[in-house]
Amino acid sequence: MINPNTIFSYEFDPQYSKPVSYFSMEFAVDQALKIYSGGLGFLAGSHLRSAYELKQNLIGIGILWKYGYYDQERDGNARMKPSFIEKSYSFLKDTGIIFTVMVHNSPVHVKAWLLEPETFGSAPLFLLSTDLPENDDMSKSITNRLYDANEATRIAQSILLGTGGALLLEIIGRENTMYHMNEGHSLSLNFHLYSKLKNLDEVKKRVVFTTHTPETAGNESHSYAILNDMSFFCGLQIHEVYSLLGLSGDQLNYTLAALKFAGKANAVSKLHGEVSRDMWKGYEGICHITSITNAQNKKYWKDDVLEDAFVAHDDDLIINRKKELKRELFKLVADRTGKLFDENILTIVWARRFAGYKRADMLMYDWDRFIRLVSNTETPVQVIWAGKPYPEDYGAISLFNSIIDRVKALPNCTVLTGYELQLSALLKKGSDIWLNNPRMYREASGTSGMTAAMNGSINLSIPDGWIPEFAVDKVNSFIVEPAADQLSTEEKDRIEANRLLEYLEQHIIAMYYKDPINWVKIIRNGALDVSPAFESGRMVAEYYDIMYNRL
Known part of the structure; x- marks a missing residue:
């Protein structure tokens, strides 16, 4: 088992010694590591770089995308053509950690890789992959493409990031951490935490959430039925989810649910904070939304x-x-x-x-x-x-x-x-x-x-x-x-x-x-x-x- 303290090559500044685990679907740390699509990843990459420079006790949790987002090329008429080319990264460390996550009521094998701090000057970053011989082709495909268009695959990716990331932290002995959700993709980690703690207030003490999307329609949502079929709720029944979060309807909005699970949330500019508070003001039981304006390294x-x-x-x-x-x-x-x-x-x-x-x-x-x-x-x-x-x-x-x-x-x-x-x-x-x-x-x-x-x-x-x-x-x-x-x-x-x-x-x-x-x-x-x-x-x-x- 990896000692969580040995993954850091530096001593923490005392004011930043509280352990934090930062969940993001994408990280733009370096050109050589193609696991990002755009602004969300650029932000997450800068976050890890500055966390490293300030010697913060923070690690990243992400996914190792086999084909990245896509390679933007041109066709014979010089128009855009998306290509999906397998990536290989010799600089990632094989942690030797393999565990299982339940997806669609079946165990999926997950391997954890580590981007060490000195490689690119970033806080440690764990990347999860299902591209393992133990998995069938469908399970392997979960980590093929960032933001896969298939709905079931997208949900499986969220389960891997959220529930899988939480399980990894338990395996390496870092479950006593603050869980930071960068966007709502890792929402399932909250259901995993609730299944252990049996208390919503205890989950709130551990979870913070950053929202990036300034309009209701742009926030990811899926039907309760398909989420339940995919094992998203970590054993909770749909009626229990309704009761727990005070929700109704056919669709679970990831951002709304995250605002109900988190102890605190932030928008990413002052203007976005105003927009977000106005957008969600009609919903009971959500946490306060402050603003921390994005920045770059x-x-x-x-x-x-x-x-x-x-x-x-x-x-x-x-x-x-x-x-x-x-x-x-x-x-x-x-x-x-x-x-x-x-x-x-x-x-x-x-x-x-x-x-x-x-x-x-x-x-x-x-x-x-x-x-x-x-x-x-x-x-x-x-x-x-x-x-x-x-x-x-x-x-x-x-x-x-x-x-x-x-x-x-x-x-x-x-x-x-x-x-x-x-x-x-x-x-x-x-x-x-x-x-x-x-x-x-x-x-x-x-x-x-x-x-x-x-x-x-x-x-x-x-x-x-x-x-x-x-x-x-x-x-x-x-x-x-x-x-x-x-x-x-x-x-x-x-x-x-x-x-x-x-x-x-x-x-x-x-x-x-x-x-x-x-x-x-x-x-x-x-x-x-x-x-x-x-x-x-x-x-x-x-x-x-x-x-x-x-x-």
Whole structure:
């Protein structure tokens, strides 16, 4: 048996000595470990890195995805093609731990692997796998793909993360821990704890919950019947679940149930906290929802030369280094797309998960106006898009491919595939403008703009998520005024697209080419303002202070 203390290569800081186990369906710790899809994983990776730097007694619990999320490639027409390629990681440690979890009333064998702290500079991370010869093909497939589209498989993945993670902690002697659910995927751990403790208040003393989805429909839910058939409730009958949580209806909403099990919960920005409290205010028996704004690990994301230049207020070095970083990005652009970009030209990047509400094509809302923008030879503009849709989100994939098709003939506009940690870093370091234009109140936090600011890319954003806590228009960012809340979605899209293009045409482009002193000042202000307020050292310290130590 593994001694839980031997998995740490450091002594804990006394203020962070309380044991915490952080459950997440995905972790973006390093490019080499492809077990993440997007923002949730980027956040979890930064959490583990900063926990390591602050010497916190925290471990991660996740899943070792055999095929990762998916590899984003291109088909013969240069459109997006999701590919599922088996991954292998020689740097993971075989713990020798194998145990069983009940799924669909049958035992499924689970193996635990360990990412040791010194490998990538992160808190220890246990990864669970069902890809074992002892399992049948269906059981093996549970850990094939992150966010599998099959409902039964998705539920089995949640059981593995929640119940399996809790069982692992008992095996290694770390059950005396605070259980932190990063999103509702690990909900089943609460039923496992209740089956042992027989007391909801005792579960509440041990569980905290972070919610990331600012709308009811976006939170995962499944029918009680299928959850019961899948052994999700750890021996409880459906009527007992109803009674325990004070719920009814045919569907169990993971977030609502987590809010009833947890002693404390948090949203991931101040604005998201307001939205979440309003969203769940009609339900009895839920815990208080505070807010701890997401953040990113600066040590991992920053460019050292730029960082020194920001601190020294060396504007010439900032300008020269940004051009060097743009050239590095543009080598990749040329290799991937055959288009030659110029480091002297204003470069706008839209890069994040592809989903309808994020409006990747808003810049193209008025196509003729967009063409005039990118065809102007006196004050030229280059635009890059990147991001991964869910592989079964055919609307988002269609949008991704339509942008590829529409910009194919434009020499200064392109779409890059393979949006993972490495490409994300290149885009942030090599862009001048980081464009963020979701529909208001739909982006819980949106952390990519934080790491963009750390690397001298100016946020051009709708004031959603974390942005209102950071941005001062024309001082450290550019802010697009949102349309009135009471308008229709179509009217909001039209107004905000117009305001975005107007801001670019009348202010941003002119400043880049005609007022470089103020341009660099905004870059520098953004880089200096974003840390430490939005550096994940602040965030993980707040979790101990606000969530773990106060329960």
